[in-house]
Amino acid sequence: MAENIDLTLLDKTLEDYASVKGSLITVLQHAQDIYGYLPEEIIKHISDKMSIPVAKIMGVATFYTQFRLKPVGKYLIMLCKGTACHVNNSDLIEKTINETLGISDGETTEDGLFSLKNVACLGCCSLSPVMMINGETYGSLTPDKVIGILNTLRQNALEEGNEQ
Amino acid sequence: MKIVVGEGSCGIAAGAAKVYSAFEKLTEKYDGIDLGFTGCNGMCFLEPIVDIYDDNGDLTRLVKVSENDCEAIIKAVSENSLEDLEALKISKEDEEFLNKQTRIALRHCGLINPEDIDEYLACDGYKAVEKVLKTMTAQQVIEEIKVSGLAGRGGAGFPTWFKWNAARNSEGSEKYLICNADEGDPGAFMDRAVIESDPHSLIEGMLIGAYAIGAGEMVVYVRAEYPLAVKRLEKAIKQAEERGFLGENILSSGFSCKMRIKAGAGAFVCGEETALIESLEGNRGMPRLKPPFPAQEGYWHKPSNINNVETYANVAWIILNGGEKFAQMGTENSKGTKVFALTGKIKRGGLVEIPMGMTLREVIFDIGGGIRDSKKFKAVQMGGPSGGCIPESLLDTVIDYKALAQTGAIMGSGGMVVMDESTCMVGMAKFFLDFTTKESCGKCVHCRLGTKRMYEMLTRIVEGNGRPGDIELLEELCYSVKDGALCGLGQTAPNPVLTTLKYFRDEYEAHINNKKCPAGECSALIKYVIDSSKCVGCTKCAKNCPVNAISGKVKQPHAIDADKCIKCGKCRGNCNFSAVEVR
Numbered sequence: 001m002a003e004n005i006d007l008t009l010l011d012k013t014l015e016d017y018a019s020v021k022g023s024l025i026t027v028l029q030h031a032q033d034i035y036g037y038l039p040e041e042i043i044k045h046i047s048d049k050m051s052i053p054v055a056k057i058m059g060v061a062t063f064y065t066q067f068r069l070k071p072v073g074k075y076l077i078m079l080c081k082g083t084a085c086h087v088n089n090s091d092l093i094e095k096t097i098n099e100t101l102g103i104s105d106g107e108t109t110e111d112g113l114f115s116l117k118n119v120a121c122l123g124c125c126s127l128s129p130v131m132m133i134n135g136e137t138y139g140s141l142t143p144d145k146v147i148g149i150l151n152t153l154r155q156n157a158l159e160e161g162n163e164q
Numbered sequence: 165m166k167i168v169v170g171e172g173s174c175g176i177a178a179g180a181a182k183v184y185s186a187f188e189k190l191t192e193k194y195d196g197i198d199l200g201f202t203g204c205n206g207m208c209f210l211e212p213i214v215d216i217y218d219d220n221g222d223l224t225r226l227v228k229v230s231e232n233d234c235e236a237i238i239k240a241v242s243e244n245s246l247e248d249l250e251a252l253k254i255s256k257e258d259e260e261f262l263n264k265q266t267r268i269a270l271r272h273c274g275l276i277n278p279e280d281i282d283e284y285l286a287c288d289g290y291k292a293v294e295k296v297l298k299t300m301t302a303q304q305v306i307e308e309i310k311v312s313g314l315a316g317r318g319g320a321g322f323p324t325w326f327k328w329n330a331a332r333n334s335e336g337s338e339k340y341l342i343c344n345a346d347e348g349d350p351g352a353f354m355d356r357a358v359i360e361s362d363p364h365s366l367i368e369g370m371l372i373g374a375y376a377i378g379a380g381e382m383v384v385y386v387r388a389e390y391p392l393a394v395k396r397l398e399k400a401i402k403q404a405e406e407r408g409f410l411g412e413n414i415l416s417s418g419f420s421c422k423m424r425i426k427a428g429a430g431a432f433v434c435g436e437e438t439a440l441i442e443s444l445e446g447n448r449g450m451p452r453l454k455p456p457f458p459a460q461e462g463y464w465h466k467p468s469n470i471n472n473v474e475t476y477a478n479v480a481w482i483i484l485n486g487g488e489k490f491a492q493m494g495t496e497n498s499k500g501t502k503v504f505a506l507t508g509k510i511k512r513g514g515l516v517e518i519p520m521g522m523t524l525r526e527v528i529f530d531i532g533g534g535i536r537d538s539k540k541f542k543a544v545q546m547g548g549p550s551g552g553c554i555p556e557s558l559l560d561t562v563i564d565y566k567a568l569a570q571t572g573a574i575m576g577s578g579g580m581v582v583m584d585e586s587t588c589m590v591g592m593a594k595f596f597l598d599f600t601t602k603e604s605c606g607k608c609v610h611c612r613l614g615t616k617r618m619y620e621m622l623t624r625i626v627e628g629n630g631r632p633g634d635i636e637l638l639e640e641l642c643y644s645v646k647d648g649a650l651c652g653l654g655q656t657a658p659n660p661v662l663t664t665l666k667y668f669r670d671e672y673e674a675h676i677n678n679k680k681c682p683a684g685e686c687s688a689l690i691k692y693v694i695d696s697s698k699c700v701g702c703t704k705c706a707k708n709c710p711v712n713a714i715s716g717k718v719k720q721p722h723a724i725d726a727d728k729c730i731k732c733g734k735c736r737g738n739c740n741f742s743a744v745e746v747r
Binding site: 023026028029060064065067081083084086087119122126130139143 | 208505583
């Protein structure tokens with residue numbers, strides 16, 4: 001996959017920030033927005049351009065939960081594991097996703113459709129238990145509701161695939 | 165007539181954006197109806213909320229509105245027949261939720277359009293900055309804050325004036341004012357609501373602080389998970405720059421100050437001020453040794469002041485209304501109001517701002533309406549992973565920094581998670597330790613390894629493998645971590661364990677000695693049984709059982725084979741007759 005990574009997409013970010021001290025996290029955030037994750041080539045590229053050792057960049061990239069070193073699926077499920085969701089049985093929701101998709105926290109389905117990520121709190125506590133998929137929030141979840149949502153998304157992806 | 169849709173993050177999650185766009189399409193057809201939006205008024209349990217203001221400014225509030233209701237609403241509004249909307253109107257009982265609050269930090273939330281500076285200006289916006297820049301010295305500002313008794317609302321409750329004064333007195337001309345909007349406490353969302361609903365009040369409060377300490381640059385460190393807050397704050401900063409409230413020579417006073425946003429990348433420890441500074445500098449967010457304090461050597465080793473969002477949101481009000489008026493509210497050692505995010509097994513969950521000195525019972529039962537589904541109150545968790553669980557016997561504790569600390573919990577940033585009898589307290593402690601173990605930055609041994617060992621022990625207990633002596637060992641470990649950890653994260657991480665041990669020790673003992681979970685939550689320690697007197701033999705449970713552990717004929721009581729049962733709970737969730745019991 002290395003040959004597909006277009007380093008020039010990051011030029012504008014590096015131009016804006018490479019010489020601004022303390023902006024490594026911002027650059028990594030932009031890079032992840034562009035590529036969906038932080039590929040090794042990009043980390044090396046940032047290291048060259050910003051004169052920051054790869055080891056330090058890796059240190060930062062692995063410290064914060066936002067950064068990913070592997071690509072994610074078409075649908076990124078962010079499952080809220082905050083306190084209010086915990087009290088309202090988010091563990092059962094997690095189990096349902098695990099069983100339905102066959103993936104655990106941090107994994108992606110083999111077809112590349114779904115990734116699951118447990119997150120600390122989405123701040124929609126009154127709708128708990130909650131998950132967010134590609135920016136859309138789904139609240140007051142039950143196992144049946146979750147299965148329904150996942151099926152719909154899978155169906156949508158299939159239809160999109162057929163259209164192409 | 166004006167229709168205003170509440171569009172905070174939680175409102176949008178509940179469908180407010182769809183409601184808004186439905187109205188948008190419809191208003192084209194009707195003349196004389198303005199459509200607008202506002203932030204979050206805190207009544208999360210009633211979202212999406214639509215406020216209708218008539219030409220006299222009188223309000224009719226509609227709740228739990230769906231996009232399908234919009235046509236009827238707009239018709240009623242255009243025909244001036246609001247009585248047709250009776251079914252959607254907020255109930256008298258739910259109105260109490262707001263009526264019993266006193267709002268300062270949330271004073272504009274849900275009332276103004278957060279993306280329009282003119283609406284903020286119309287309610288005395290930026291008047292406090294004007295007053296400060298034109299009529300007060302920095303020392304007078306600090307004095308006014310001192311009189312108000314405002315303390316840091318992020319959790320520690322340190323007097324705000326003291327921090328400001330220390331930063332002011334530190335040598336050097338380059339100083340920074342930082343806002344901690346990295347609201348990491350799971351179950352708290354006050355700061356997000358303030359930024360999303362009233363971003364200019366944050367800017368104004370920070371500007372006053374910057375003037376007081378002599379800072380030329382302000383930075384807001386916002387959680388990456390709050391995209392709407394970032395977007396609205398960016399817009400607000402731009403508008404404030406255009407109107408001359410930010411930048412060079414503000415209001416021709418000679419005072420200059422700029423402002424920028426830095427998005428966090430997800431690390432709970434960055435709520436600790438020195439870790440936050442490390443993160444701002446582009447490093448791993450690991451706390452520094454104190455002293456030197458940020459007021460002496462902070463961001464880029466220059467004097468810096470850090471407060472959280474809610475603290476700054478009070479400042480403009482204090483300057484305009486006087487510190488004394490603020491100090492009249494509250495108790496002897498806790499002044500003013502505090503915002504809480506009331507969540508969990510509560511009837512009316514949302515944002516609550518109340519004067520200090522109110523009791524927990526008043527907040528949970530009078531404002532929050534008590535426990536939902538007619539279950540029994542068990543505990544309230546305050547202060548998130550750094551706080552503790554307060555039992556029913558202490559519900560008359562007043563909200564006050566000292567009184568809450570005496571219970572073993574803390575005021576915290578404002579998370580208030582209510583639990584009923586079905587929540588296992590050992591499981592709750594394990595939940596928080598799971599969180600702190602993952603969020604420990606790893607710098608000091610006590611926190612890195614101590615929290616992990618505690619988590620392992622709690623896991624053992626909830627899985628039915630607890631051993632005699634585990635409770636004592638847990639306690640010993642708690643005190644070691646408390647004493648040995650470098651920063652607030654580690655020092656407070658044992659609090660959820662210590663408070664549950666203090667108030668719910670019998671639950672720990674039941675798990676360890678009797679291998680039972682009194683709340684019926686820990687799957688390793690419970691079994692599902694069908695009550696034959698309630699079972700009507702509908703076969704629904706048997707059909708839904710993933711391992712075929714349920715047998716029985718149609719219209720006859722069913723039974724669960726305990727050896728086959730994997731305790732998934734599907735039978736219980738599916739039973740319409742409450743015949744499946746947990747024992």
